[in-house]
């Protein structure tokens with residue numbers, strides 16, 4: 001099953017940022033059948049400093065030119081049933097660890113489409129192609145209900161994301177429904193404290209009221225309690241503090257609240273939030289170089305998901321460093337942060353070596369593609385973080401429901417137990 005032709009186009013993310021989409025035609029040499037596969041790169045806003053370079057110098061047009069000159073001629077003829085060969089070729093033609101010549105967007109879109117084509121060529125779903133015939137574990141959906149920080153253009157709370165996650169849902173449909181129901185009901189509660197709120201949502205479909213972080217968590221706690229009791233599902237609360245966006249080199253600046261916190265004060269503040277709101281999930285509580293504070297928080301709350309996103313950037317070396325220091329109990333996996341599925345696989349297996357949980361995640365500027373749902377199942381992730389509302393978010397959640405239905409009685413939804 002060889003790549004016959006490969007081309008690239010500019011398309012847009014849900015935030016209106018330009019990104020790239022790669023398309024392949026593949027020929028079955030035995031039968032002469034032709035199939036077409038497509039994939040696109042998502043784009044982040046609160047990017048980690050150690051991520052691969054999104055576009056090479058010169059922007060999207062330089063990325064397109066690099067694909068046409070360097071990538072397309074080299075991947076034509078490769079067999080898509082071995083997509084790691086395509087990933088290996090991307091490493092070879094670029095030759096830099098951060099994909100500085102072709103850009104991470106071209107790299108990940110090409111890696112994704114090679115896997116999509118491989119699955120299609122063998123006539124199996126992408127999750128089974130990636131995870132094998134026994135891949136049947138479904139991740140729990142983690143979604144943001146209220147948003148602030150960069151994703152809300154700093155008009156909402158200082159913390160970037162206020163999240164919910166069903167911990168013991170009976171099936172994937174109930175899990176998604178739980179989050180949707182919480183998201184809908186929260187509006188009424190927001191209007192009680194922010195009477196001027198007009199119902200605005202941010203890049204990821206989370207409500208963006210002008211309220212404090214503590215008020216946001218109080219509202220979530222009340223609504224999650226109510227929905228959890230009705231559905232008989234235990235619901236955990238979480239935050240993504242995206243602390244690198246708050247860090248000014250000396251202190252964490254909470255602009256809307258008019259507060260600055262030293263690293264020590266940040267540790268105490270986060271610990272207080274974990275205790276007061278029984279948070280099960282805390283992402284990026286410190287800036288991306290502070291492995292030590294991560295380790296201190298993890299030591300205090302070993303039974304919670306203390307998770308690195310900008311800290312690890314899906315990079316096996318950084319995950320190893322964090323694993324050795326016991327800096328986290330979970331790792332955000334964003335394949336576009338590292339550039340290929342082959343590297344993503346290495347990141348996941350390194351995280352597993354240190355007993356960390358896997359949270360496969362979207363980007364704030366995402367596309368209509370469903371690929372991420374398959375990647376999460378294929379990698380055996382415990383959690384998928386992909387928002388709750390909005391086309392580019394629901395498309396992944398709806399696909400998860402379809403995968404659950406396809407697996408039928410063999411599907412096994414993850415469970416997180418409070419210790």
Ligand SMILES: C=C(OP(=O)(O)O)C(=O)O
Nearest residue numbers: 044045046047362363364
């Ligand atoms: C999804 C996130 O944001 P972005 O895609 O903007 O990096 C995040 O920080 O987890």
Ligand SMILES: [Mg+2]
Nearest residue numbers: 240242283309
């Ligand atoms: Mg994050």
